[in-house]
Amino acid sequence: MGLCVAMFTLGAENIRKVLADPPLILKVIARHDPDAYEAARGAKVGFFARLFGRKIEARAPVDFELGSDEVRETDMDKAWHGIHYLLTGTADGGDEPLNFILAGGTEVNHSRVGYDGARVFTPEQVGAIDAALRSVDDAVLRSRFNPAEMTALDIYPSVIWNRDPNEDDALGYCLEYFQSTKAFIAAAVEQRAGLVVCLT
Template sequence: MEMLCTLRSATEAQHQALVKAPERLQDFLDDEEDFSDLQGVRFLELDIGESWHGLQYLMTGTPWEGTAPLDFLVRGGEDVGDIPSDEGTARIFKPAEVKKLSEALHALSQDTLKRRFDAGTMQELDIYPGHWDDPPEDEDPLEELVSYFAELRKFVSQVAQRGHSLLVHIG
C-alpha cells in the first residue's frame, strides 16, 4: 500500500467542521460541495506523493522526530479525530502555526537539504518509500526531493498569506 501525502488549505469554518466531524475527511479531500468556502475562496492543494518521509528527514535530520515547526509532515497540529485506518492520518494546523512554518521553511536552505541527503543512511533508517540507494534508472531522488521542497515552501507561504489552516493527510 502506498502512503501518499496531500496538503490542503482550510478556512476557519472548514477547520472547525473537520474537527467536529472527522468522518467527513474524505468528503473534504474529495471537495464535496458542503465543504466549499461560501466566500468563493478556492482551496489550495499540494500532493507531495511518497516524498513526505524523505522531506521530513531532510528538513529535520530525523525520520520521526525533529523540532517544530519543521516536523509538521509527521507530527504536530491537531488530530482530525478517529479516522478509519484505510484513510490514513490527518492533522490540521492553525493559521498562526502555518505562518511560523512558512517562516521556518524560508529560513531552511536547499543547500542544507542537499547536505543532509545520504541515500545509504536513509535506506538504513527505513525512510519511506525505501528505494533510496537503488532508485529507478530515470529518477534522481535528491533532485526530486529538492523540487518538492521548493513547491512545499511556496504552497505553505500561499496558505499563510491567506490566513488559512493547513491540513496534512497521509494515507
C-alpha cells in the same frame, strides 16, 4: 501506487467545525464524493443494515461551506518521507514546526481518512511552518542528504536513496517537491488559511 502526503488549505472557522464534527474532514479530502460524509456520519444505511432493519437516525444538517479560497491542494508524491528526513534528520520525529509532515497540528479523530488519519494546522501554526521553511533552502537540504542513513532508517521509499544520481536523482526529486510544498505553504499564509495534512 504508494504512500503520498496530500495537503489542503482550510479556513480557521472550518477547521473548528471539522474538529467538532470529525467526519466533516471528508467534505475536504473527499469533496468529490458527496455521499462520503453522510455515510461516515451514519446518516445513510447500507444494504445489510437496511435488510436487518436498522433505522436512520435523524441528524441536524451541518452548516459547512467551503470558500473559494479554501481547499487548494497539493501533494508531495512519494518524496514526503525524504523531505521529512531532510528537514528533521529523523524518520518520524523532529522539532516543531519542521516536523509538520508527520507530526504536529491537531489530529482529526476520524479513522476513515487516509492511511494514518488527517491533521489540521491553524493559520497561526501554518505561519510558524512558513517562517521555519524560509530559513531552509536547497543547499541546506543537500548538506543533510545521507543515502546510507536514509536507507538504514527505512525512509520511504527506501529503495531509491542509494541509486546512481545520474540514473535516478532521488535528491533532486525531494528538492523539487520541497520547493512546491514551500510555495504552497507560503500561499496559504498569504490567504490566512490553515492546513490539512493527510497520508494517503
